[in-house]
Amino acid sequence: MAAFAPTFEGMQQMLQASKAELTPEGYRQLWAFHQLLRARNDDGDLTRLRAFESMVTLHYVDCILVAKKLGAKLPSPLLDIGSGAGFPGIPLKIAAPHLELVLCEGRARRVAFMDEAIQTLGLTGIHTHCGKVYASFPEQVAGIVTRALEKIPVTLARVRSFVPPGGLCVFMKGPHCDEEIAEAQRDLGSAFQLEDDLAYTLPFSTHDRRLVTFRRLHDPSEVVRRRTRTIDSDKNDSFREAQSLLTGRGIKKAGSALIAGQKLIAEVMRDFPQRCQEIIVPRGTEMLPPGAPPDLPVLILAPALFAELDVSGTKAPLLRVRADDPAPWPGTVQGCVLAVPFQDPENVGAVIRSAAAFGVEDVVLLREAASPWHPKALRAGGTAALRVRLWRGGSLDEVAAQAGGKLLALSADGRPIQSEHLPRDLLLLPGLEGGGLPAALRGQAVAIPMAEGSESLNGATAAALAMWIWFSQAPT
Secondary structure (H helix, E strand, O other), rough: OOOOOOOHHHHHHHHHHHOOOHHHHHHHHHHHHHHHHHHHHOOOOOOOOOOOHHHHHHHHHHHHHHHHHHHHOOOOEEEEEEEEEOOOOOHHHHHOOOOOOOEEEEEEEHHHHHHHHHHOOOOOEEEEEEOOOOOOOOOOEEEEEOOOOOHHHHHHHOOOOOOOOOOEEEEEEOOOHHHHHHHHHHHHHHOOOEEEEEOOOOOOEEEOEEEEEEEEEEOOEEEEHEEEEEEOOOHHHHHHHHHHHOOOHHHHOEEEEEEEOHHHHHHHHHHHHHHEEEEEEEEOOOHHHHHHHOOOOOEEEEEEEEHOOOOOOOOOOOOEEEOOOOOEEEOOOEEEEEHHHHHHHHHHHHHHHHHHHOOEEEEEOOOOOOOOOHHHHHHOOHHHHHHHHEEEEOOHHHHHHHHHOOOOOOOEEEEHHOOOOOOOOEEOOOOEEEEOOOHHHHOOOEEEOOOOOOOOHHHHHHHHHHHHHHHHOOOO
């Protein structure tokens, strides 16, 4: 290293020879900072460097060159994470006075020194933050800069929740950071894109540097971009309500249902975004299903709590949707109206799915029927419950009486359905599981023919076949 006098002029000559020039005011401020740093560094806690040339090169030039190399790309406000005694933040501020800076440092003595330096140098648009930087950092910034703090992917994961899309993350690294860059690209490639990797050697030294920058990407599927709340206790009232959605009674009380399965959730978010209330994910999930409505809030659960709700074992996000209580059926029969008496949720879901497939628009849920929003019903029925009009009916006898002469009942004792020409308007009424139809209705029922000796058909299957026959006979 060339010899320079430990004076203001010597510092100025070193900066100029290093292509780290400052304005006259900048030289004055940096010299004042240098003197204050030496005066307050009796125990070496602010910096281990003591020699004049080393301080100028490894502290001041090292930091100022960041401003020279990045120029207008440096974001403002800029958060300096792990500032220590003010590096790189204070030299950056001196070199680029327009920058707004937040100097973040966890050690109180160093924060006090930076506060004194800011006041002594007369700097404005710069302040300190005492403490570590967490995902919930309270201030708005456009980017971050850090020097020799921690691995690149660790810092990126730390700041991804508050660095905005388009923001820049600047890392002052040594020459051997290829593995860090590769890890960041592999694990955080959806959130950050490598923009620059500038290699150079500090003037008057053998110290190699890498100036690595990552640009924050915009991805609306990121959990950190949403309104979130986190639950870790099974005693939490919100969790208990979510847990109640595994039962028909809880669904009716809350007016909500849980949908599982990536394909099913994608369909609901695409076709019924107005019904979506909340996405539920286990802690540690970074990405939401593509197409999530932009204002959809996120509930983050401890993994054990999430597993209690994920009864299908999908290990993928769950979607909470609005499940309105059906209005009473007025008795109107236009087209094929399906009455559902089944108590098995899977049969309810399956028969509603068949109804939607065969053009049945109205489904009446008898008093005995299981909830169409039960997780088992949704798993069997897909999005069908959202694609038909659901009505609340009374008992099987009451609904049959409402239909009057438009009733078409199904029973193994009925006349063969293939011999019938089904009317355009009818109420299709399968029998109860096990008990079938009341005796009074069996005489006017139709039957699905089966091979001799076969047991009776599953009620949902028989209803599906009848709806297919109606659909195939209906005028196009």
